Amino acid sequence: MASKLLLSQLRNITRPTHHRLINPNFIFLLKNQTLIHSRPYSDAPQPPPVGSKPSPTNADSAPTHKKISSSLNQAELAKFSAIAETWWDAEGPFKPLHVMNPTRLAFIRSTLCRHFGKDPYSAKPFEGLKFVDVGCGGGILSEPLARMGATVTGIDAVEKNINIARLHADLDPGTSSIEYLCTTAEKLVEEQRKFDAVLALEVIEHVAEPAEFCKSLSALAVSGGANVISTINRSMRAYATAIVVAEYLLHWLPKGTHEWSSFLTPEELVLILQRASISVQEMAGFVYNPLTGKWSLSDDISVNFIAYGTKNIE
Amino acid sequence: MNRAIVRRITPNIRTWRSTLKTFCSDTSEKLHGSHGDKAVTDSTDNVPQYDVAIVGGGMVGMAFACSLASMPLTKHLNVAIIDSNPALLARDNIKKEDAPDPRVSTVTPATISFFKGMGAWQYVQLHRHAFFDRMQVWDYTGLGYTRYSARDVDKAVLGCVVENKVLQRSLLSCMEDSDVKKKIYPSRLNSMTLHKSSLLSGTDSISSEPSGSLAKLNLSDGDCLYAKLVVGADGSKSHVRKLAGISTTGWKYPQNAIICTVEHTEDNRCAWQRFLRTGPIALLPMGDNYSNIVWTMDPQQAADRRSMTEADFLKAVNDALDDGHGPRPQSERIGDGGILAWLRSDETSSASEHFEVPPRITKLASDRMVFPLSLMHANNYVSKRVVLIGDAAHTVHPLAGQGVNLGFGDANSLSRVIAEGVAVGSDIGEMTLLKRYESERKAANIAMMAILDGFQRAYSIDFGPLNVLRAAAFHGVNYISPLKKNIISYASGEQRLPLFT
Numbered sequence: 090m091a092s093k094l095l096l097s098q099l100r101n102i103t104r105p106t107h108h109r110l111i112n113p114n115f116i117f118l119l120k121n122q123t124l125i126h127s128r129p130y131s132d133a134p135q136p137p138p139v140g141s142k143p144s145p146t147n148a149d150s151a152p153t154h155k156k157i158s159s160s161l162n163q164a165e166l167a168k169f170s171a172i173a174e175t176w177w178d179a180e181g182p183f184k185p186l187h188v189m190n191p192t193r194l195a196f197i198r199s200t201l202c203r204h205f206g207k208d209p210y211s212a213k214p215f216e217g218l219k220f221v222d223v224g225c226g227g228g229i230l231s232e233p234l235a236r237m238g239a240t241v242t243g244i245d246a247v248e249k250n251i252n253i254a255r256l257h258a259d260l261d262p263g264t265s266s267i268e269y270l271c272t273t274a275e276k277l278v279e280e281q282r283k284f285d286a287v288l289a290l291e292v293i294e295h296v297a298e299p300a301e302f303c304k305s306l307s308a309l310a311v312s313g314g315a316n317v318i319s320t321i322n323r324s325m326r327a328y329a330t331a332i333v334v335a336e337y338l339l340h341w342l343p344k345g346t347h348e349w350s351s352f353l354t355p356e357e358l359v360l361i362l363q364r365a366s367i368s369v370q371e372m373a374g375f376v377y378n379p380l381t382g383k384w385s386l387s388d389d390i391s392v393n394f395i396a397y398g399t400k401n402i403e
Numbered sequence: 404m405n406r407a408i409v410r411r412i413t414p415n416i417r418t419w420r421s422t423l424k425t426f427c428s429d430t431s432e433k434l435h436g437s438h439g440d441k442a443v444t445d446s447t448d449n450v451p452q453y454d455v456a457i458v459g460g461g462m463v464g465m466a467f468a469c470s471l472a473s474m475p476l477t478k479h480l481n482v483a484i485i486d487s488n489p490a491l492l493a494r495d496n497i498k499k500e501d502a503p504d505p506r507v508s509t510v511t512p513a514t515i516s517f518f519k520g521m522g523a524w525q526y527v528q529l530h531r532h533a534f535f536d537r538m539q540v541w542d543y544t545g546l547g548y549t550r551y552s553a554r555d556v557d558k559a560v561l562g563c564v565v566e567n568k569v570l571q572r573s574l575l576s577c578m579e580d581s582d583v584k585k586k587i588y589p590s591r592l593n594s595m596t597l598h599k600s601s602l603l604s605g606t607d608s609i610s611s612e613p614s615g616s617l618a619k620l621n622l623s624d625g626d627c628l629y630a631k632l633v634v635g636a637d638g639s640k641s642h643v644r645k646l647a648g649i650s651t652t653g654w655k656y657p658q659n660a661i662i663c664t665v666e667h668t669e670d671n672r673c674a675w676q677r678f679l680r681t682g683p684i685a686l687l688p689m690g691d692n693y694s695n696i697v698w699t700m701d702p703q704q705a706a707d708r709r710s711m712t713e714a715d716f717l718k719a720v721n722d723a724l725d726d727g728h729g730p731r732p733q734s735e736r737i738g739d740g741g742i743l744a745w746l747r748s749d750e751t752s753s754a755s756e757h758f759e760v761p762p763r764i765t766k767l768a769s770d771r772m773v774f775p776l777s778l779m780h781a782n783n784y785v786s787k788r789v790v791l792i793g794d795a796a797h798t799v800h801p802l803a804g805q806g807v808n809l810g811f812g813d814a815n816s817l818s819r820v821i822a823e824g825v826a827v828g829s830d831i832g833e834m835t836l837l838k839r840y841e842s843e844r845k846a847a848n849i850a851m852m853a854i855l856d857g858f859q860r861a862y863s864i865d866f867g868p869l870n871v872l873r874a875a876a877f878h879g880v881n882y883i884s885p886l887k888k889n890i891i892s893y894a895s896g897e898q899r900l901p902l903f904t
Contacts, residue, residue: 179835187835194827210475212825233828260616261631261830262452 213238460486463793464636513896547877
């Protein structure tokens, strides 16, 4: 799996620039600089669930060249505006993610409206609430949340994604107030930022230390705040669908995007969230119907699932 | 002036910063796009911005606007209605003493509940409207007839006949009484372009993202406005459809329709339709001893009948309805006692009714109007930031009174899809959302159009064996109760697709 090797090599190259600050985890990371299976600490590129992302390897190679010479800047801009098209092109390679987005937003809307005691029939129920979208990518989740009235901060460790997200959000006055930051959850915790709701959809399967990541997510939430995490289950069915079918047969995702051993089962997720003082209140699954091409919410958590939890009141 | 300078500098600063930026370094760079001063209407050229621009303020366009106004999720949307019809801005009431306008529509029970849900039906009830609970269909061969009754499906009415201007005025009043933000532009649409949002229009040549941009509409009186979604409700010759480049399929029928209002001596609560050689004639009750005539025939005859004297025309109408062109059907009943009585065990009540002769027309109460008929279906209902509803998307033959009901169904479906989109924070002009409306309505519309077209062809051929087949069909529908109930509920709009719901 040459592309996966390349992916992990690139992660090694880019990692030092993301972690200039000495932090206790840095030494841990140095130890983990293996080429075959590296799971960078929460700053991996954030591909969508069973959606697809156009060749992250090519995309990642661009930043390294940028550092070397600045004469490629114009070329970079041109390249990234081409990629910007596909991120937000609803008929393009990200189509499955666009189709799935309303379903996960429906879950988020119903659970968070209940959590905050807001009227579910209001057009902007999250007015006045601060949300953070960890691993926001091109902003596919952040923009609808902003349109629902929330004050959204989107963070992603890949700067390209942040730029794309910023460009797209500026096109609609309703979303131009989203704050996009190229940073990690840990850094935000250090800055002592607090949010009413912390969302990390399809991120935790790409993180080196899920337990530590959950602790950061918990630290970002105010006491009694909401956390929403979605990921893929570590089950045989998920192996068959999310990896074999999505990556190898249908080519929705580049090969090697997901690593089955880094998926979490719902029980494990609940446990590590509990240790991070978040109690999971609700969980639901997403099911894809290949005949109609539609995703729907269901009780079936054997492949994609989403969990809503509240941070324990201190 | 300072603000103008700031506006010009700000985009430049952003591009400069983004070219210099390499990696995301330790000091997390904040990329604030807007610096706060971007209100909805605050664009560089001060053009108002709306969420939805409805081009065409006819019945279907107004129903859509009213439906948006009545749902809590969508009533905050800014709506612009573009229609040069002065009746929209006029405030004069419809006088009850006038004879009914010949332009009427038959409103199905599904449409009535749509109106009731929006709170618009109470306005319709203030004006003339006529419910009917019976219908009789037969043809010139006199070999068979079918009678329908609302009691067959345990309902009170089969439909209601309302003048078009009453429907339009009621919807307008309903909208005005709600607190939705709307503006009526009394002009026509000239042109439409997909436009980048003003903030980016001054910056470098990063390619435009059609999915993120707005539609700019230029009107004939010089106004222009931006909209996130343009709804084409401007009728069969839709300008919006042409501008969006949506092609159509269809054909003209070799028939024109004459419509007029007539008076008769008896009260009429039944809808009558007789298929003649050249096309059907329908008599629709309007209350107060008035009825509406829709008579389809070939263009030459239509021109003749329009110009003939009133007395001649009335005689022609009475002939067409009664026993000119062919004999009256016999009131036969299968298995009237004896061996075949078991066939009638599950009969609907209308199957036992005898053939009735329609009321005799005594007076012509309005001008005669002639309209050409055609079938048209747009190949796509949606395009980038544009969606078509009503006659702009499809036109049908009037033989079953379904045309405007399909349009109201479109308006209902589109407003619900938009509400669902707003609930999950989508951009309302986005193709994925609009395609959900299209997939919902296309199947239903095409099914109805195919059936109506089939009927039109079946009844336009005068051929012995085919006449017998049609007579058998009349009898069959009359006596086979499940089939009759299915037809009634499909035609009432309670069922979305024939047979398989």
